[in-house]
Amino acid sequence: MVGRFEKDGYAKSQLRAYSYNASQSSTTTAETIVGDETPGAVNYGTWWSPCDSIINPDSSVSLSGATNTKTACISRTSLPTDETVYTQVREFVK
Numbered sequence: 123m124v125g126r127f128e129k130d131g132y133a134k135s136q137l138r139a140y141s142y143n144a145s146q147s148s149t150t151t152a153e154t155i156v157g158d159e160t161p162g163a164v165n166y167g168t169w170w171s172p173c174d175s176i177i178n179p180d181s182s183v184s185l186s187g188a189t190n191t192k193t194a195c196i197s198r199t200s201l202p203t204d205e206t207v208y209t210q211v212r213e214f215v216k
Contacts, residue, residue, distance in 0.1 A: 160187035167191065167214045169207055174198045189214065 160166040166188035172180055173195040184190040196204050 158187070159185040165189070165214070167211070169193055169201060169211065171196050171198065171201065 166185055167190075168183050168185055168188055169191045170177070170180055170183035171193045174180060174183075174197070176198050177183055191210060193201065193204065193207055196207075201207055
């Protein structure tokens with residue numbers, strides 16, 4: 123998705139992706155998720171699919187203080203290439 127953003131004239135720095143797999147916790151990850159889930163003067167957004175077979179429960183994707191967007195029923199691997207998701211993310215980072 124980052125390549126598509128660059129092609130559309132956005133700097134790579136405008137898109138940051140963070141994925142957390144609860145089954146692979148670490149001290150750094152634990153420190154990151156303690157307290158405020160969306161610290162600082164940054165807009166946070168999440169996109170999640172009810173058909174994601176990796177992240178369960180689906181509700182664990184949502185962050186308090188973020189714009190949390192439910193997608194159509196698409197696979198996890200389709201999120202970066204889905205045209206609707208791409209358009210939503212592009213509009214979010216404007």
